[in-house]
Amino acid sequence: MHKVVLISLRGYREWTESLGPRREHIIQKVQARIHGALWSSFTAVGALPHHFRYDYLIALANNVPRHWIDTAVAKIRRSSPVEVDYCIGMGETPLDAYRSCGEHKEGKESNAVVAHVDIVNSTDATRINGPIHTYLRALDMLRTAAGACEDVGCIAFYLGGDNMVVYLPEPKAIYALLDRVEAPVRAGVGVSPRPYTAFVKATKGLDALRAENKTGVKVVR
């Protein structure tokens, strides 16, 4: 079973609207603070978070004890202008786990499987076509991956630059995404009991492919 933590900032909408029209600079500063707190506190307990909507945050948390999750959420609360709730979901895939948040399913937690995906040679593409062009290629990759994730039960997020992270149900699921993504990519896939260690392994796999000037997939267990 995979485990996902879904964090919700209760009343965030009302808070944003309470700031009046001259609010975006305040919202962005608060979101940056929450972003930093999330990536510090959840990776410190071995989970792999993502800030995705900011009013909702998420983390893959296979084999991370509940009280460690509580500790990480407490640090988010210190950065949030509103109350912070969270639920834990378990499922055969990360997407099932996300969808079952709060259902209190039980089961043996499996290794986390995470992909770090990167578009090949974005620097040259950026130099020739500009950063908006390569940014849009990265968003196309993300949208295509999200469509494939509906079939295989993964969850994909944008990391910045030309990078994407994917919470996978199993290593071979990455091929369902890469079969659809048009851009030439490299994908490191990491497997480990705790998600952030799995992501570090995925990055090692990605760096190894880059060093060998290869595209495709490298799994690091």
Ligand SMILES: Nc1nc2c(ncn2[C@@H]2O[C@H](COP(=O)(O)OP(=O)(O)OP(=O)(O)O)[C@@H](O)[C@H]2O)c(=O)[nH]1
């Ligand atoms: N979030 C994140 N961003 C990265 C990482 N490595 C690179 N980037 C970003 O991605 C952009 C492109 O970097 P690279 O992917 O190394 O450049 P590239 O020209 O595509 O090189 P190759 O991938 O080796 O073909 C950088 O400017 C960074 O913004 C990473 O590990 N994590």
